[in-house]
Amino acid sequence: MDKESVRYIINHYSKWMLPEEREALRHMHSYLKHDFTNPELNLASLEKVYKKVGWLSEKESVLALLKDGPENFELRMAIRIFNEHKNEIFMNNCPNCGKLPRTPLAKQCRYCGYDWH
Template sequence: MNREYDESAELTHYVWHNYSQLAEDWERHAMRGFAAREKSIAADEPQRRLLAKWSASDDPRVIAALQLPPAEFRRRTAVRIVEDHPNEAIVNRCPQCDRIVRTPAAQQCFWCGHDWHAVSR
């Protein structure tokens, strides 16, 4: 519990961990491109060519996304998912400190330790 709370970072992690299925196809393709770029750093030449082919796209949205830092792309996509899917991508917050908890079903706060299991029974 010594980690600083960063609303934007926590929302991004929460949405990608719990609701990545709501990302659009081109967004998933961009994420594959980021992954291929990361993996190619340590790859030999034949692997680099395969990774480049795997992540290639002529979609202007993917090309533009790959110009962003990966963390910024992930943040923007998480915000879009929450805005575009308010009935599906529900952000679970602690009723005591209002911080984002780990999962949509969580009933205990990692941040303040509040436990609301008994309330739901």
């Protein structure tokens, strides 16, 4: 599955994320915002707050989802969602060039300009 399809499925079909996947995604985004592993940044108290409100997870099952990196996690999740909901997911590929627009409702291609209104 290519990166654009992964992004498309995560953006538009997030309702099918499992609770642990949702938690892992939130954890990942918190880490993208703040590097809690860097001691020079003095983020210990912020880290505590993030854990308290659930933006950082300490659950092993959640952390395990991220162990081979955010990209692989997103890829695996998108493939799972796609496989389990093939019939409900609309891959809105351009009728002209076959590329994927940003949303399932788009009717104009951002690559070739084709309009299918």
